[in-house]
Amino acid sequence: MSDSEIDTASIPVIAPLFRLQFEKVQDSWVLLYPEGMVKLNPSASEILTRCDGRQSIDDIVTELESACQQTGLAADVIDFLSDALKQQWITLK
Amino acid sequence: MDNAEVTSPDTADITPGPPLWLLAELTYRCPLHCAFCFNPVDYARHESELDTDSWIRVLQQARALGSVQCGFSGGEPMLRDDLEELVGEARSLGYYTNLLTSGVGLNEKRARALKDAGLDHVQLSFQDSTRELNDFLSNTKTWKLKNQVASLIKEHEWPMVLNCVIHRMNIDYIDKIIEMAIDLGAEHLELANAQYYSWARVNRDHLLPSKEQIVRAEEVTARYREKYAERIRIIFVVPDYYESRPKKCMNGWGNVFLTITPDGTALPCHTARMLPGLEFPSVADHSVESIWYESEGFNRYRGKGWMKEPCRSCSEQDDDLGGCRCQAFMLAGDPAAADPVCTKSPQRAVVDAALDKAQLPDAELAPSQPLVFRDPKASRQLSRD
Numbered sequence: 001m002s003d004s005e006i007d008t009a010s011i012p013v014i015a016p017l018f019r020l021q022f023e024k025v026q027d028s029w030v031l032l033y034p035e036g037m038v039k040l041n042p043s044a045s046e047i048l049t050r051c052d053g054r055q056s057i058d059d060i061v062t063e064l065e066s067a068c069q070q071t072g073l074a075a076d077v078i079d080f081l082s083d084a085l086k087q088q089w090i091t092l093k
Numbered sequence: 094m095d096n097a098e099v100t101s102p103d104t105a106d107i108t109p110g111p112p113l114w115l116l117a118e119l120t121y122r123c124p125l126h127c128a129f130c131f132n133p134v135d136y137a138r139h140e141s142e143l144d145t146d147s148w149i150r151v152l153q154q155a156r157a158l159g160s161v162q163c164g165f166s167g168g169e170p171m172l173r174d175d176l177e178e179l180v181g182e183a184r185s186l187g188y189y190t191n192l193l194t195s196g197v198g199l200n201e202k203r204a205r206a207l208k209d210a211g212l213d214h215v216q217l218s219f220q221d222s223t224r225e226l227n228d229f230l231s232n233t234k235t236w237k238l239k240n241q242v243a244s245l246i247k248e249h250e251w252p253m254v255l256n257c258v259i260h261r262m263n264i265d266y267i268d269k270i271i272e273m274a275i276d277l278g279a280e281h282l283e284l285a286n287a288q289y290y291s292w293a294r295v296n297r298d299h300l301l302p303s304k305e306q307i308v309r310a311e312e313v314t315a316r317y318r319e320k321y322a323e324r325i326r327i328i329f330v331v332p333d334y335y336e337s338r339p340k341k342c343m344n345g346w347g348n349v350f351l352t353i354t355p356d357g358t359a360l361p362c363h364t365a366r367m368l369p370g371l372e373f374p375s376v377a378d379h380s381v382e383s384i385w386y387e388s389e390g391f392n393r394y395r396g397k398g399w400m401k402e403p404c405r406s407c408s409e410q411d412d413d414l415g416g417c418r419c420q421a422f423m424l425a426g427d428p429a430a431a432d433p434v435c436t437k438s439p440q441r442a443v444v445d446a447a448l449d450k451a452q453l454p455d456a457e458l459a460p461s462q463p464l465v466f467r468d469p470k471a472s473r474q475l476s477r478d
Contacts (some may be wrong), residue, residue, distance in 0.1 A: 004201065017252045017280065019163075019189060025158070025159030030161065034189075
């Protein structure tokens, strides 16, 4: 499946290798993995904290659009999740 | 651990960020006798070890400062029978917990206890893939055991990083090492050339590969990387002697890394104790906060204020912060000098001389001494030299 063909009905979940956690001292969400850390920016955090293994990408987009009172976020979310998939931060089911 | 991918805040001269990476060297005791061990050559002079309560206090204090990655290392950390308790404490404090082990002592019972304690990740070190060479290099019979341990790691669903120290004597078998890692199901493979500190510095003549060996190993690695991209990530670290600019050691002195040695001495890296004229504080006497932010040992080489020429006026000073203070001391005799790996260093000739020697065929190498295996007797001998 190429990046542009990511199925928005699929359900993203944080990959077993990673742990998503809020760090008080850094005032941000981070992804932890063996001997490393990715500090997440606010929009990445909004998306990844919703990758809970229950909501589909469509659900996440709907929820974000409602939370941000904005429409047309789908392309950005899909772009980010495609990249996250490539980085192996998430898996899809 | 120089290649650890920890993102760091910008290096400021005044206020450092938190010690994101805490390396807990629980013990210098080890059943292996690796000729490239990164423990200090005089480790036998520092035999005392912090007790469980002291380690727990260190874990709590560092976590409060913002430490988030915790490595349990050694020596062989499995030799501490309170390892499970310390891992459990670290995990409940919110650390990502990493166990760096040779695998000796990691049996089914302890693996289960570590899983229950919340251990996140095991990095298993291999000396080589061929039994004979492995036993020679680690000087003990451990190859079969490591295969069993690798199975335990998979069974308990830990991400597995295999680490194999690469050097002149095993670099030509790098294809076998990679195939072994794939067979064992490792997600990551670190093929890190020995860094020439501590025991590897003593044994450098035996360990430094030739240029030809490195080029070939890189080609082989690239081939496997392409073929198995989906299954395994392979990191190959060239010896910094072959670079023209030094590494940004520890991502900056006192910037990200905090090492606590078995006796409680706090260091900006695991070899910094070798540096002359610097007192490093102990967690027995000071809080981690005062050690990290206020101690002379941690402040001395922070930022760039300590730099001499050619670093002081160098346009690349932010890229590498002058390289490694320990290497500068070992090769240039001055911890504030430019790391002699840099071709701008007036002492680069020292590195080139070592490289020239490494290009000789083995038969003509004539090392200055036989290979020295790490053990307490050799350590006491080297402490006297």
